[in-house]
Amino acid sequence: MKYILLFILFTCSSNIIKAQDTLSIKTAGNKYVIKSNPRLYKPFGINIYILGPTMVSSLSVDYFLTSSLNVEAGVGLIGTFGGLKYYFDEANKDKNWTPYLGIYLARDMVGSIWNGGGFKNSIYTPLGIQFQKKKGRTFSAEIAYTNIGVLHVWGGLKIGYHFYK
Numbered sequence: 001m002k003y004i005l006l007f008i009l010f011t012c013s014s015n016i017i018k019a020q021d022t023l024s025i026k027t028a029g030n031k032y033v034i035k036s037n038p039r040l041y042k043p044f045g046i047n048i049y050i051l052g053p054t055m056v057s058s059l060s061v062d063y064f065l066t067s068s069l070n071v072e073a074g075v076g077l078i079g080t081f082g083g084l085k086y087y088f089d090e091a092n093k094d095k096n097w098t099p100y101l102g103i104y105l106a107r108d109m110v111g112s113i114w115n116g117g118g119f120k121n122s123i124y125t126p127l128g129i130q131f132q133k134k135k136g137r138t139f140s141a142e143i144a145y146t147n148i149g150v151l152h153v154w155g156g157l158k159i160g161y162h163f164y165k
Contacts, residue, residue, distance in 0.1 A: 038096060038132040038162075039064045039087065045138060047160030049074060053081035053106040053124040055148070060158075072104075079108035081124065096133060100140075102126045108148055122148035126156065136162040 043064035050057050054076025062072035062085075073082040083104030089095065104124040128142025143155045 037067050038134055039067045039070075039098070041134070042132075042136045042162035042164055044164075045136075045160050045162040047072075047074075047138070047158050049076070050157045051154065052076070052126075052142075052156030052158065053083075053104045053108075053122075053144075053146075054079040055108055055154070060160075062160075070100075070102075072102075079106055079119070081106035083124070085126070087130070097129060097131050099129045100126070100142075102128075102142075106146075106148075110148065120148055122146055124154070128156075132162060138162055 045062045047060045047062065048057070049060055052058060054074070056077045058074045058076030058079075058081070060072050060074025060081075062070055064070050068087045070085040070087065071083075072085065074080065081104045083102055085100045085102035087098045087100045089098060102125065104126070106122045106124050107119050108122055110118065110120045124144055124146045126142035126144040128140050128144075130138060130140035132138045138158070138160045140158045141155070142158075143153065145152055146154045
């Protein structure tokens with residue numbers, strides 16, 4: 001089942017990405033102008049995660065160090081997390097749709113307080129795609145491997161807003 005979901009994710013993301021391959025636009029004077037990179041134009045973001053590294057929901061902040069490297073940290077209802085994401089397709093830096101691969105370290109609560117539950121360190125490795133508009137709105141969907149719980153395939157949806165430097 002997880003291989004089918006990965007195949008669908010890769011198929012859909014490659015079709016969407018190829019539709020966004022325009023790097024320059026032609027102006028009225030027949031000159032080509034390079035579009036600005038949305039990840040460098042507005043590098044600082046605030047996000048709401050549904051599911052994701054803390055298993056339920058969380059708030060996070062992120063910052064693009066380069067157009068392809070992002071650092072993120074957050075706190076959720078039952079845990080905290082922090083990590084890095086690498087955005088692919090370096091040749092087409094100014095596309096709005098970008099696939100990524102990340103690695104996060106998370107500290108999640110397992111069990112419950114009343115049943116003697118505690119916190120467990122885990123690794124969360126998402127593979128996803130992000131859409132970032134020029135005005136700053138972002139959306140991303142991901143499927144991930146995690147080593148917490150019985151179900152090792154997880155995922156998340158994230159919506160947010162990115163600001164100027």
